[in-house]
Amino acid sequence: MKIKVGVIFGGESVEHEVSIISAIQAMNKLDQEKYEIIPIYITKNREWYTGDMLRDIEVYQDLGLIKKYGTNVVLYYKNGSYVLQKKSFPKTIVKELDIAFPIVHGTNVEDGVLQGYLQTIGIPYVGSNVYASVAGQDKTIMKDIWSSALIPMPAYTWFYDVDYKRDSEEVLKKINKLKYPLIVKPATTGSSVGISLCEDEEALIEGIDEAIQYDSKVIVEEVVKNLKEVNIAVMGNYEHQKVSEIEEVIPTNKFLTYEDKYIGNEKGKLKGKIPVKSSSKGMASTNRKLPADLNEKLRKEVETIAIKAFKALGTSGNARIDFLIDEKANKVYINEINSIPGSLAFYLWDAKDVNFSQVLDDMINIGIKDFKKRIGKTHSFETNILKGFAATGGVKGMKGKLK
Numbered sequence: 571m572k573i574k575v576g577v578i579f580g581g582e583s584v585e586h587e588v589s590i591i592s593a594i595q596a597m598n599k600l601d602q603e604k605y606e607i608i609p610i611y612i613t614k615n616r617e618w619y620t621g622d623m624l625r626d627i628e629v630y631q632d633l634g635l636i637k638k639y640g641t642n643v644v645l646y647y648k649n650g651s652y653v654l655q656k657k658s659f660p661k662t663i664v665k666e667l668d669i670a671f672p673i674v675h676g677t678n679v680e681d682g683v684l685q686g687y688l689q690t691i692g693i694p695y696v697g698s699n700v701y702a703s704v705a706g707q708d709k710t711i712m713k714d715i716w717s718s719a720l721i722p723m724p725a726y727t728w729f730y731d732v733d734y735k736r737d738s739e740e741v742l743k744k745i746n747k748l749k750y751p752l753i754v755k756p757a758t759t760g761s762s763v764g765i766s767l768c769e770d771e772e773a774l775i776e777g778i779d780e781a782i783q784y785d786s787k788v789i790v791e792e793v794v795k796n797l798k799e800v801n802i803a804v805m806g807n808y809e810h811q812k813v814s815e816i817e818e819v820i821p822t823n824k825f826l827t828y829e830d831k832y833i834g835n836e837k838g839k840l841k842g843k844i845p846v847k848s849s850s851k852g853m854a855s856t857n858r859k860l861p862a863d864l865n866e867k868l869r870k871e872v873e874t875i876a877i878k879a880f881k882a883l884g885t886s887g888n889a890r891i892d893f894l895i896d897e898k899a900n901k902v903y904i905n906e907i908n909s910i911p912g913s914l915a916f917y918l919w920d921a922k923d924v925n926f927s928q929v930l931d932d933m934i935n936i937g938i939k940d941f942k943k944r945i946g947k948t949h950s951f952e953t954n955i956l957k958g959f960a961a962t963g964g965v966k967g968m969k970g971k972l973k
Contacts, residue, residue, distance in 0.1 A: 572603075572604060572605055572606040573604065573605050573606070573668050573669065573934070574605075574606045574608060574665070574666060574667050574668040574669070575600065575605045575606065575607055575608065575667070575668070575669055575670075575671050575934065576608045576610050576645070576654070576665070576667040576669070576670045576671065577593055577596065577597055577600075577607060577608065577609055577610060577671045577673055578593075578610045578612065578670055578671065578672045578673065578674060578684065579592070579593030579609075579610070579611060579612070579672075579673045579674055580593075580611045580612040580613060580614070580674070580679075581612040581614075581616070581674050581676070581678055581679035581684070582612075582614055582615070582616055582677075582678045582679070583674070583675060583676030583677050583678055583679050583680070584676055584677075584759060584763050584784065585675035585676035585680075585759070585763065586614055586676075587630075588675050588676075588912055589673060589674050589675045589676075589679070590611075590627065590630055591627070591912075591913070592673050592675065592910075592912055592913055592914060593609070593673040594625060594626075594627050595913055595914070595916070595926075596671075596673055596914060596926075596930055597609060597625050598625070599916075599925075599926040599927050599930060600927065600930050601927050601930075601931065604931070605934075607625070608620060608654070608665050608667060609621065609622070609624035609625055610624075610643075610645070610654070610670075611624045611636065611640070612674075612679070613633070613636070617642060618642065618643050618644060618645065618654075619636055619637075619640035619641060619642055619643065620640065620641050620643050620654055620664060620665060621636075621639065621640040621641050623635075623636075623639055623640065624636070624640060641654075641656060641664055642656065642657045642658060643655060643656060643657060643664055644657055645667070645670075645691070645693075646691055647691045647692055647693070648663075651666050652666065652667045652668075652670075652691065652692075652693040653665070653666050653667070654666075654667065667693065668694070669693070669694040669695060669696065669934065669937060669938065669941075670688050670693050670694070670695040670696070671695070671696045671697075671933075671934065671937070672684055672685070672688070672695060672696065672697055672910065673910060673914065674910060675910060675912065676707075676758075676759060676763075677707065677758050677759065677785075680703060680706075680707055680909060680910050681703055681704060681706075681707035681708070681758060682700040682701070682703035682704040682707070685697070685698070685699060685700045685703045686700045689944075694937055694938055694940075694941035695937055695941075696887055696933050696934055696936070696937035697886060697887040697888075697909065697910060697933070697937065698883075698884070698885050698886045698887060698889075698909045699884070699886065699940070699944075701884055702883050702884040702885045702886065702909065703909055705883045705884070706883055706885060706889070706907050706908070706909035707758050707909070708757055708758050708787070709728075709755060709757045709758070709789050709906060710728045710757050710787055710789055712883065712906065712907060713726060713789070715882055715883060716879055716882060716883075716904060719878065719879075719882040721875060721878060721879055721882065721904055722875070722901070722902060722903050722904065723791075723903055723904055723905075724791045724792045724793070724794055724894065724903050724905075725748055725749075725791065725792045726748075726789055726790065726791035726792070727744055727745060727747075727748065727789075727790055727791075728757060728787060728788060728789040728790065729741050729744070729745075729787070729788055730786055730787055730788075731782040731785070731786050731787070731788065732786070734778060734782065734788070738775075742771065742774070742775075745774065745790050746771070748790065748791070748792050749792050750768065750769060750770060751767060751768060751769045751792075751793045752767075752768045752774060752777075752790050752791065752792060752793060753765065753766070753767055753768070753790070753791050753792075753793055754766045754768055754774065754777035754778055754780070754781050754788060754789075754790050755781060755788070755789050755790075755791075756781045756782075756784040756785035756787070756788060756789075757785050757787035757788060757789050758785050758787065759784050759785060763784060764780055764781045764783065764784040764785070765781075766780055766781070767793070774790075794894040794895070794896050794903055795896055795898070795899075796896050796897045796898040796899070797894060797895070797896070797897075798818060798862075798894075798895040798897050799818070799819045799821070799892065799893070799894055799895075799905075800816050800817060800818050800819070800862045800864065800872060800892075800893045800895060801816070801817050801819060801890055801891065801892045801893065801915075801918065802814055802815075802816045802817075802872055802873065802876050802890070802891055802893070802918065803888060803889065803890045803891070803911070803915040803918040803919060804876050804877060804880040804885070804888075804889050804891060805887070805888045805919075805929070805932055805933075805936075806880070806886070806936065807885075807886040807887075807936055807939070807940060808881055808884055808886070811877045811880055811881070813873045813876060813877065814915065814918035814919045814921070814922055814924075815860060815861050815918050815919075815921035815922045816861055816862045816864060816869060816872055816873075816918075817858045817859065817860045817861070817862055817917075817918055817921075818858060818859040818860070818862035818863060818864075819857070819858050820857040820858060820859060821857070858917075860917070860918075860921050861921060864895075867900075868895065868900065868902060871902045872893055872902055875893070875902060875904055876891045876893075876904075879891055879904055879907060880907070883907065885907065885909055886936060886937075886940055887909070887910075887933050887936055887937065888911070888914060888915065888929060888932070888933050889907050889908060889909050889910075889911065890907070890908040890911035890915040890918070891904065891906075891907050891908075892904075892905040892906050892907075892908070893905055914926075914929065914930070914933075916929050
């Protein structure tokens with residue numbers, strides 16, 4: 571019997587379209603002999619749809635087609651099963667699921683929000699739990715945890731948008747303790763959305779204005795000199811980990827932009843539509859050198875730090891970890907983790923002769939193991955400490971206190 575895998579993607583996120591690309595790539599590579607693939611698309615206004623048509627990227631050129639031909643559903647637990655039920659009358663069961671596979675990017679989906687819902691209804695799911703998802707999305711939490719674990723990073727600081735609006739001079743004073751040039755980032759977005767490279771304070775102010783459009787928290791960090799940017803994937807959980815090949819990313823700009831990653835040489839930005847020819851390969855189409863040109867010492871250092879960082883956050887599944895290397899000083903700095911990376915970083919495993927289908931298989935198996943471990947722990951007690959509560963007057967006696 572096939573395992574019923576609900577692939578969840580989309581959502582209310584600035585990386586909505588990137589998620590669609592990653593999910594369709596994955597659905598096309600899942601082993602159809604082993605899995606029944608059930609697409610679950612979340613629109614930008616948080617409606618859930620299913621239907622086989624959702625596996626075709628051209629459908630997303632006209633989102634009206636999804637509402638017309640897809641089935642609007644809700645996911646919940648019913649009579650011992652995890653089901654997708656029609657929202658409209660008659661509220662029939664459309665599909666049953668065995669496991670959920672979130673292939674989502676960005677706020678409101680990758681950041682623990684979706685994982686919290688899945689864990690609340692009790693369905694097994696692929697990837698990091700709520701805590702690791704939060705830490706993996708919020709760069710301030712991520713970096714503070716890594717700092718406590720003594721993992722090397724560029725010098726940084728962060729602040730809330732409200733603090734900047736109330737007293738910009740004080741915030742700028744704190745930032746100016748760092749050395750220019752600086753990178754300004756929204757704390758919880760990915761795919762290089764809202765990022766600015768700032769050579770001076772004037773550019774810094776413009777960068778902050780850009781970043782606070784996307785987030786209430788902004789992080790500012792020093793630029794690594796003599797930069798070589800490399801990425802590596804880690805597969806596993808807190809018990810076991812393995813690493814992929816290391817890539818060297820070759821940006822066309824001073825830092826890798828959203829357009830570098832997903833649009834290539836096409837002009838313009840993604841705004842609700844997906845340029846199929848230019849972006850359907852996602853991160854796999856980025857210019858890169860694979861394997862990266864690193865000596866054995868640096869290679870080993872990247873692998874060791876990657877595993878340490880993965881474990882420090884409690885990450886599970888398949889994550890991509892990005893590094894910044896000062897080539898002149900031969901010094902490695904960790905940049906950030908992507909707990910659900912674009913294209914699921916399949917190309918990094920492919921370079922180690924692990925094909926995309928096997929990567930997906932490994933991720934699902936880890937998700938199942940994580941679920942078994944989770945349900946093996948005590949999360950509630952069978953005893954009811956409120957039993958006998960009526961002896962003190964019961965609910966009637968508490969009416970005034972309960973208001």
